[in-house]
Amino acid sequence: MENATAQAPKGIRQVIWASSLGTLIEWYDFYIFGSLATVIATQFFPKTNPTAALLSVLATFAAGFIVRPFGALVFGHIGDLVGRKYTFLLTLVIMGGSTFCIGLVPSYERIGFAAPIIVLVLRLLQGLALGGEYGGAATYVAEHAPPDRRGFYTSWIQTTATLGLFVSLGVILITRHALDSDEATSIAKFNDWGWRIPFLLSIVLVGVSVYIRLKMNESPLFAKLKSDGKTSTNPLKESFVRKGNLKMVLLALFGATMGQGVVWYTGQFYAQSFLENTCKLDFDQSRTILIWAILFATPFFVVFGAWSDRVGRKWIMMAGMVLAVCTYRPLFGQMVALSDASRARTDQVVAHSESTVINSVEKQTTTVDTAIYWKLVGIVFILILYVTMVYGPIAAFLVELFPTKIRYTSMSLPYHIGNGVFGGLTPFIATLLTTVYHNDLLVGLWYPIAIAGVCVVIGTLYISNRMNTNIAD
């Protein structure tokens, strides 16, 4: 049966292309809302109105922390009952449709409370769809891949979350500067109506992806299981009530995805917000630094995925977490030192020009020179390199942990709790720690360090490095 999974190179390339493109678009859709949160807040959730502000809080917290794991349960269940192909096609349509509709919703000024309520519902649908997409795509690719190259092939799926962020940042930056020849006017137009463009663009991307996915076949392992009448009748019960499987779900969560989630969020989102809020870099520089770092680091997802086929998944993931635990504080400290050095030089120049002093006081941000800029790119590159180590092999690792009939359900929940909850909490816990301990700019890092540290101990003690080559059972 395992031979049924071995696809001709052309076939597996189509599988990877169809799965990765759709997943990338889903991440793009999810991130543009987060990246444009400030603009969206002024359009739909005015702070002057407490109820609208309340809906904003719900949109922020409920989508990531509650609805995303719930989506993993709902779509995982459907995926193990009906099949992988139609389930992750459905999540793509829901995500794309919701994103497109957000771009069409009239502002609070025009339709009042209906606006924030509609946006909240659409955001929750986004979270729900995201919860179902990843497990389907990873399972679908893994169940097509030959056993000795499973890490390599599934690592393409792993690139999509980072590339989705890359594309969303790129589209936002380009749109922000392309609406008028005058930069200030262009930004004003973007804040007024141009922010809708990245949302509306989604429908084109989703249309293309749905077309490609429709032409694909069901996963051969699942199709065989279904034709033999061996699919699970209740995947949720088998995954989370049966002790033999529940213990593997818990191991996946506390020994792998929990640490992976915080390393992922710290390397990308926290790094960018740290550059902008703590290092006080301006909007464009903080984002372009991340864009360059992502561009240089993304190939390493595939490198570490492929390497895991030879040396096993466990130690690559654990090494990434150990490096993160040991070097986060020095690396982020270096970011502060570099931006401080740049600011000190700027201040000396500013002292000779009154007009510039006024300007710098008004903006409260700084732009760093080219040398420091590229040093910061280098540091963020290292942070994302850790992400590629923990994230590159994890799809193959999760797939090999669970049997075909409950794989979608069993791997989706720990993945989305690890990423959505443990990872998603990173900015909030970090901010909270910063408000309590004002004097330490790096205090927020103790949260990802502690979580990744515990995960390393659990992973090292309990996870096996032996690869399960037969995933057909």
Add this chain to the structure above:
Amino acid sequence: MDLLKRAFGLLWMLLAFVALIAVVLMAQAEISRKPTTDVWIQWGVFVGICIPIAIALFIFGLFALKGEYDRLPTRSSDR
């Protein structure tokens, strides 16, 4: 090694308790510092999601203590 795995099970069970108590105390402090509805919702969500995760960590510790992780299953029939 198996003995170490089991011994650490106790630590995970303890950690589950400590983490839950820490989150509840943090939520209490933050809500009393700024008792607005959005802070209530934010911390309500945090505590709400932490409870099942803490229970899950406790169960994980219990499984470890009982030796469930001494040997991991290699096929579906082992589960």
